[in-house]
Amino acid sequence: MPLFRQLEPTPEREGQEKKKCKNECADDEDKPSTLIGLCLQSLAENMKDMWVKDYAQKYMDQYFFRYVMGPFSSLPGELLEELLCILSSRNLLTRAGLHLLLLPQLSCLSLSSACSLVNANLCSLIQIRCQNLQSLDLSGAQNISASVLCELLGSQRRLRFLSLAGTLCDQRVIAMVCRQCSKLKHLDVSRCLHLTPASLLPLAYQEPAVMNANTFNSLLALDIGLAENERDAVAAVAFLLLSLSGLQRLAVEGLGQACVLIQNRQFEVTEEFTSREGVPHLKDMWAKRTQEDHLKDSSLLSADGEESFNLEGKLDEWLSIEESHVDASDTTERNEWTGISGEGFKKDGDRNRDCNGRDSVTTSLKDVQGLSLDTLEAVGKICPDLHVLSLDCLQSNAHHNADNFEQATILTRGLSRFSGQLHCLSLQFAGLLSDLVPALRASGSHLLSLTLEGIRADGRTPLLELIHACPKLNSLTVHLDPPSSNLNGEDDDDDDAEEEGEDEGLLSNLPCLPHLHSLTLNFSLDERQMKPALCWRSLKGVLWALLRGASLLRKLSLIAVPCRLDPVFRLVLNHPAKPLGALDSPPLLCLRSVSLNRSDITMKTVEHIVNTCRRLSHLDLSGCWGMTLNNITKLQCKTKRRRSTMQITWT
Numbered sequence: 043m044p045l046f047r048q049l050e051p052t053p054e055r056e057g058q059e060k061k062k063c064k065n066e067c068a069d070d071e072d073k074p075s076t077l078i079g080l081c082l083q084s085l086a087e088n089m090k091d092m093w094v095k096d097y098a099q100k101y102m103d104q105y106f107f108r109y110v111m112g113p114f115s116s117l118p119g120e121l122l123e124e125l126l127c128i129l130s131s132r133n134l135l136t137r138a139g140l141h142l143l144l145l146p147q148l149s150c151l152s153l154s155s156a157c158s159l160v161n162a163n164l165c166s167l168i169q170i171r172c173q174n175l176q177s178l179d180l181s182g183a184q185n186i187s188a189s190v191l192c193e194l195l196g197s198q199r200r201l202r203f204l205s206l207a208g209t210l211c212d213q214r215v216i217a218m219v220c221r222q223c224s225k226l227k228h229l230d231v232s233r234c235l236h237l238t239p240a241s242l243l244p245l246a247y248q249e250p251a252v253m254n255a256n257t258f259n260s261l262l263a264l265d266i267g268l269a270e271n272e273r274d275a276v277a278a279v280a281f282l283l284l285s286l287s288g289l290q291r292l293a294v295e296g297l298g299q300a301c302v303l304i305q306n307r308q309f310e311v312t313e314e315f316t317s318r319e320g321v322p323h324l325k326d327m328w329a330k331r332t333q334e335d336h337l338k339d340s341s342l343l344s345a346d347g348e349e350s351f352n353l354e355g356k357l358d359e360w361l362s363i364e365e366s367h368v369d370a371s372d373t374t375e376r377n378e379w380t381g382i383s384g385e386g387f388k389k390d391g392d393r394n395r396d397c398n399g400r401d402s403v404t405t406s407l408k409d410v411q412g413l414s415l416d417t418l419e420a421v422g423k424i425c426p427d428l429h430v431l432s433l434d435c436l437q438s439n440a441h442h443n444a445d446n447f448e449q450a451t452i453l454t455r456g457l458s459r460f461s462g463q464l465h466c467l468s469l470q471f472a473g474l475l476s477d478l479v480p481a482l483r484a485s486g487s488h489l490l491s492l493t494l495e496g497i498r499a500d501g502r503t504p505l506l507e508l509i510h511a512c513p514k515l516n517s518l519t520v521h522l523d524p525p526s527s528n529l530n531g532e533d534d535d536d537d538d539a540e541e542e543g544e545d546e547g548l549l550s551n552l553p554c555l556p557h558l559h560s561l562t563l564n565f566s567l568d569e570r571q572m573k574p575a576l577c578w579r580s581l582k583g584v585l586w587a588l589l590r591g592a593s594l595l596r597k598l599s600l601i602a603v604p605c606r607l608d609p610v611f612r613l614v615l616n617h618p619a620k621p622l623g624a625l626d627s628p629p630l631l632c633l634r635s636v637s638l639n640r641s642d643i644t645m646k647t648v649e650h651i652v653n654t655c656r657r658l659s660h661l662d663l664s665g666c667w668g669m670t671l672n673n674i675t676k677l678q679c680k681t682k683r684r685r686s687t688m689q690i691t692w693t
Contacts, residue, residue, distance in 0.1 A: 078121070082121065082124055082125050082128055083128065085125060086125065086128045086129050086132060086134055087134075089129065089134055089136070089139050090134070090136060090139075093113055093114075093139075093142070094136065094138040094139050094141075094142055097112065097138055097141065097142060098136075098138035102137070102138050102141060112142050113142070114142055114143055114145065115145055117145075117147075118147060119145075119147035119148050119149050119150075122143060122145060122147060122148055123148065123149070123150045123151075125143065126143055126151070126152070127152070130152065130153075130155040130156055131155070133155070135155075135156045135159070136159070137159050137164070140153075140156070140159060140164065141167065144164075144167050144168060144171045144172055145171060145172070146171055146172065146173070146174060147174070148172050148174065148175060149174055149175060149176045149177065150175070150176065150177040151168070151172060151175055151177070151178050151179070152177070152178075152179040153179060153180055153183065154179045154180070154181035154182055154205070157180070157181065157182035157183045157184070157208075158185070160180060160183035160185060160186060161185045161186060162185075162186055162187075162190045165186055165190050165191075165193070165194045166193075168194060169193060169194050169196075169197045173197055173198070173199075173200075174200060175198055175200065175201060176200055176201060176202045176203065177201070177202065177203040177204075178198065178201060178203070178204050178205070179203075179204075179205040180205065180206055180209060181205045181206070181207040181208055181209070181230070182207070182208045182209070183208075183209050184208070184209065184210065186209070186210065187210055188210050188211060188212045188214055188215050188236070189214075191206065191209065191210070191211060191215045191218075192214055192215055192218045195215065195218050195219055195222060195223065196218060196222050197222075198222065198223060199222055199223065199224070199225075200225060201223045201225065201226055202225050202226060202227045202228065203226075203227065203228045204219065204223065204226060204228065204229050204230070205228075205229075205230040206229075206230065206231050206234060207230045207231065207232040207233055207234070207262070208232070208233040208234070209234060210234070210236060211231055211234040211236065211237060212234075212236040212237060212241070213236075213237065213238075213241040213244075216231075216237070216241055216242060216244055216245065217244050217248075219245075220244045220245060220248050221248075224254065225254075225257070226258060227257060227258060227259055227260060228259070228260035228261075228291075229245070229258075229260070229261055229262070230261075230262040230263075231262070231263050231266065232262050232263055232264040232265055232266070232293070233264070233265045233266070234263075234266050235265075235266065235268060237263070237266040237267065238266060238267035238274075238275070238278075239263070239266065239267050239274070239275040239278035239279055239294065239295075239296065240267075240274060240275075240278045240315075240319055241266075241267075242261070242263060242278065242282060242294075243278060243281060243282075243319055243321055245258065245261065245282070245286070246281060246282050246285030246286050247281075247285060247321045247322070257288055258286060258288060258289065259288050259289055259290040259291065260289075260290065260291035260292075260409075261282070261286075261289065261291070261292050261293070261294070262291070262292075262293045262294075262411075263293065263294040264293050264294060264295065264411065264412055265295075266294075266295075267295075272296070272299075273311065273312075273315070274315050275295065275296040276296045276299040276300050276303060277300075277303075277311075277312035277315040277316070277324070278296075278315070278319075279294055279296045279297055279299075279300035280300040280303050280304055280312065280324055281312075281316070281321060281324060281327065282294075283297075283300055283301070283304065283405055283407075283424070284304065284324065284327040284328055284331050284403065285327060287331070287334070287405075287406065288406065289405065289406065289407060290406055290407060290408045290409065291407070291408065291409040291410075291430075292407055292409070292410055292411075293409075293410070293411035293412055293432070294411075294412055295412050296412070297410060297411075297412050297413060297417075297421070298412070298413040298414050298416075298417025298418070298420065298421055299417060301417060301420040301421045301423075301424040301425065302417055302420040303324075304324075304328065304403060304420075304424055305402070305420045305423055305424060306420075307325075307328070309323065309324040309325040309328065310325075312324045328403060331403050332402075332403055335403065335404070402423065402424075403424065404423075404424060404425070404426055405424055405425050406427065407424075407425040407427070407428065408427055408428060408429045408430065409428070409429065409430035409466075410425060410428060410430070410431060410432070411430075411432035411468075412432065412434075413431070413432065413433050413434065414433070414434055414435075414437040415433060415434075415435045415437075415449060415452055415453060415456070416452075418433065418452070418453070418456035418457075419455075419456055422456060422459040422460065426459075427463070428460055428463070428464065429463060429464060429465045429466065430464075430465060430466040430467075431457075431460070431464060431466070431467055431468070432467075432468040433453075433467075433468065433469050433470070434470045435449050435453065435469065435470055435471045435472070436470050436471070436472055436496060446471075446472065446473030446474065446477055447473075447477060449471070449473065449477075450471075450473060450477040450478060450480065450481060453469075453471070453478075453481045454480045454481040454484050457481050457484050457485035458484040458485065460485055461484055461485055461487070462487055462488055463488065464485050464486075464488065464489055465488060465489060465490045465491070466489070466490060466491040466492075467485065467486075467489055467491070467492055467493070468492075468493040468495075469493070469494050469495070470495045470496050471494065471495075471496055471497055472496045472497070472498075473497060473498065474497065474498050474500045474504070475494075475497050475498065475499060475500055475504040475505065475508070475522065476500050476501070476503075476504040476507075478494070478497065478504075478508075479504055479507045479508065479511065482507075482508055482511040482512060483507075483511045486508075486511040486512035487511075487512075487513070487514075488514060489512045489514060489515055490514060490515060490516045490517070491515070491516060491517040491518075492512055492515055492517070492518050492519070493517075493519040493520075494519070494520045494521065494522070495521045496521065496522075497520070497521075497522045497523070498522060498523045499522050499523060499524055499525050499565075499578070500525065501525070501580075502578075502580045502581060502583065502584055505581075505584045506552065506553060506584060506587075509553040509554065509555060509584075509587065509588070510553050512555075513553070513555065513623075514557060515555045515557065515558055516557055516558060516559050516560070517558070517559060517560040517561075518555065518558060518560070518561050518562070518588075519560075519562040519564075520562065520563050520564070521564045521566070522563075522564075522565060522566070523565070523566045524565045524566070524567075524574060524575070524577065524578060524602075524604040525577055525578055525604070546617075546618070546619040549583070549586065549587075549617070549619040549620075549621065550619050550620065550621065550622060551621075551622055552583060552584075552586070552587040552621045552622060553587060553591075553621060553622055553623070554587050554588065554590070554591020554592065554620075554621035554622065554623055554624050555588065555591060555592055556591055556592065556593070556594075556623055556624055556625050557592075557594065558588070558591075558592035558594065558595055559592075559594055559595060559596050559597065560595075560596065560597040560598075561588060561589075561592065561595060561597070561598050561599070562597075562598075562599040562601075563585075563599070563600055563601065563603065564599065564601040564602070565601060565602040565603060565604055566602070567601075567602040567640060572665075572667060573602075573640060573642065573665075573667055574602045574603070574604045574640065574641075575604060576604055576605055576606060576642060577604050578604040578605050579605050579606075580605075581603070581604065581605045582605055582606075582609055582610050582613065585600075585603075585605075585607075585610045585614075586610060586613045586614055586617075586621075587621045589610070589611075589614045589629060589630065590613075590614045590617075590619075590620055590621055590624065590629050591620065591621040591623070591624040591625075592629075593624070593625045593627035593628065593629060593631070593632070594625075594627075594632055595629075595630065595632060595633060596632050596633060596634045596635070597633075597634060597635045598633060598635070598636045598637070599636075599637040599639075600637070600638050600641055601637065601638075601639045601640060601641070602639065602640040602641060603638075603641045603642070605642075606642045606643075607638065607641050607642060607643040607647065608642075608643060608644055608646075608647045611643075611647050611650065611651060612647065612650075614629050614630065615629065615630070615650060615651075615654055630651070630654055630655050631654070631655065631656070631657070632657060633655040633657065633658055634657055634658065634659050634660070635658075635659065635660040635661075636651065636655070636658060636660070636661050636662070637660075637661075637662035638662065638663055638666060639662060639663075639664045639665050639666070640664070640665035640666065641665075641666060642666075642667075642668060643663075643666055643668055643669075644668045644669075645668070645669060645670075645673040645676075645677070648661075648663065648669070648673075648677065649677065649680070652677065652680070652681065652688075658688055659687070659688055659689065660688070660689050660691075661688060661689070661690050661691070662690075662691040662692075663690065663691065663692045664691055664692060664693045665693065666692070669692060671692075674690060674692045677690060678690055
C-alpha cells in the first residue's frame with residue numbers, strides 16, 4: 043500500500059457553515075437501508091482482516107507518517123465520521139484503523155469509546171492531520187498529560203464542541219482553550235480532578251480576551267474541585283453566572299448556592315476570593331449585568347412602541363393579551379389543586395425585579411444540573427426559563443433533617459414555577475412514590491424525559507398516577523425499592539386462568555405512554571439475594587399498560603421485578619385489549635434492546651418475545667434463574683437463522 047504525504051485540503055468557502063457533527067450514530071444494529079450503509083458496514087466488519095492488515099504488519103511501528111494516502115483518504119468527511127462511529131459502537135476500532143482514518147477532511151472526532159487508544163503519539167497525529175475539527179471528544183483518556191492536551195488544543199482553532207471529561211485536564215489546558223479556541227460553544231470537563239471551579243474563571247474573564255463569552259453557551263463541570271473551599275467554589279460559579287451572559291447549559295456543584303448568593307446580593311463574602319483571583323468584584327459584575335438587562339428591556343419596549351402604531355402590531359398585541367388571560371386562568375386552576383399560592387410569581391414585565399421591587403438579575407440558562415432542594419426557589423428566580431433540571435433532594439435532607447412529606451411539599455412549590463416548560467427532569471428523592479405525585483402533576487405535562495432515583499414503592503396507584511401526570515414521556519427511568527410487604531394478599535399461581543378472566547374494559551381504561559421509546563424499571567435488590575420476593579403481583583397491570591401502550595418502544599430494562607414476567611408478556615402479546623390513548627400499532631415490534639436481569643421469566647416466554655420482536659439485537663438474561671445453559675444454547679441456535687444477528691447475555 044503506497045504511503046506518502048497528502049496535499050493540504052482546500053479551504054472551505056467563506057460564509058459557508060459546516061454541518062454539525064453527529065453525536066450519535068443511527069441505530070447500527072438495524073439492517074442498512076442504503077448502498078452506502080451496506081458498504082460502510084462491510085468496511086467495518088473487514089477492517090482488521092483486510093483494510094489495516096498490511097499497514098499494521100509493515101508500517102505502523104516502523105515509521106511516523108505525517109499523512110497517509112491509503113484506502114480511505116479520498117472518502118468525504120461525513121462518511122469517515124460515520125465509519126468511525128460504526129467501528130466505535132461495535133468495539134472494532136484499533137490503533138492501526140485510527141492511523142488510517144485520521145484525515146484532514148474530518149470535522150468530528152469522538153474517541154470516548156476507545157479512550158485506551160489515546161496516547162501522546164496519537165495526539166500528535168491528530169494535531170498534524172486533523173486541523174479542521176469542529177467537535178473533539180477525548181472523554182476518559184487518562185494516558186495523556188495536560189502538556190500533551192495543551193499542544194493538541196493549540197492547533198484546534200475551529201473547535202466548537204470539546205469534551206475532556208475524566209482526563210488530566212488542569213488550569214493550563216483551560217487557559218489554552220481560552221487563547222486558541224475562539225469559536226468554542228460547549229466544554230465538558232466533568233470528573234477532571236486537577237481542576238477547581240476557580241480554574242474555570244478564564245472562560246469568563248481573561249486579558250486579552252480571545253474567546254467570545256457571549257457565544258459560549260454550555261459548560262459541564264461536575265465532580266471537580268473535590269478539595270476546594272466551598273465558599274470559593276460558590277463565588278466562582280456566581281462569577282460565571284454574572285459574566286457569561288450567553289450561557290444556556292451549566293452543570294457544576296455550587297450552582298444553587300450561587301443563585302442564592304446573587305438573589306440575596308451577599309457579594310461582600312466574595313471580595314477576598316475575587317481579589318485573590320484578580321477578577322472584578324461580584325458587586326461590580328452584578329451592577330454591570332443589571333444595567334445591560336435594563337438596556338435590553340428599554341430597547342424592547344421602544345421597539346414595541348413603534349410597532350404598536352401599525353395595525354399588524356396592534357393585532358399581535360391583542361392576541362398576546364388574550365393568550366396571557368388564558369395562561370393566567372390555567373395557572374390559577376393549576377395552583378388551586380396543588381394548594382400553591384401565586385403571590386410569589388412575577389409577571390413577564392417584571393422579570394428584572396424581585397418580590398420586594400428591587401432590581402434583580404436573570405440568566406438565559408435552560409439546562410442546569412447539580413442542584414439541591416433548598417436552593418430551588420432561588421434558582422427559579424435567577425433561571426426562569428429552565429427546560430432541563432437535575433435535582434438532588436437527598437443532599438438537602440442530610441443538612442436540614444426535613445421529613446419526606448415536607449420535602450415533597452417544597453419540591454411541588456418549586457417545580458410549579460416551571461409548569462408547562464420542563465422537558466427533562468431528574469430527581470433523587472428518598473421517599474414514597476406517592477409523595478412525588480403532586481410535584482409531577484405540577485411539572486410533568488410537557489416532560490419528555492423523567493428519571494427518579496432512591497424512591498420507595500407503595501402500591502400500584504402511584505405508578506398509574508405518574509403515567510397520568512406525564513403523558514408525553516419519551517424516556518422513563520425509575521430506580522426504586524420494592525414494597526416491604528406483600529401487597530396482594532394470597533399468592534395465586536394460576537396465571538393462565540387469571541389472564542382468561544381479565545376484564546377488557548378495566549384494561550382499556552388504564553393510562554399509557556404512547557410516545558415512550560425507552561423504559562427502565564430497576565428494583566433494588568441485595569447482592570446476596572439470588573432473586574427478589576415476588577410480592578407485587580398487581581404490578582402486572584401497570585407493566586401491561588406501559589408495554590402494550592408503547593408501540594414505539596425501542597429499549598426495555600426490567601431489573602429484579604417483584605412479580606412474574608410470564609403473565610405480563612403473555613397479556614401484552616396475546617390479549618386484544620389496549621390501554622387508553624394507545625396507538626393502533628402492535629406491541630413491541632420496534633424493540634432493539636431488552637434487559638430482564640434477575641427477573642422471573644421462562645424459556646417459553648423468551649422465545650415468544652424473540653419471535654415477535656424481529657428487530658431485537660440485544661437480549662440480556664443475566665441472573666434469570668428460570669433459564670438454563672441448555673435453554674440459552676437452543677435460543678442462540680434459533681437466532682442464527684435470523685437475518686440480523688442478536689447478542690444474548692446470560693450468566
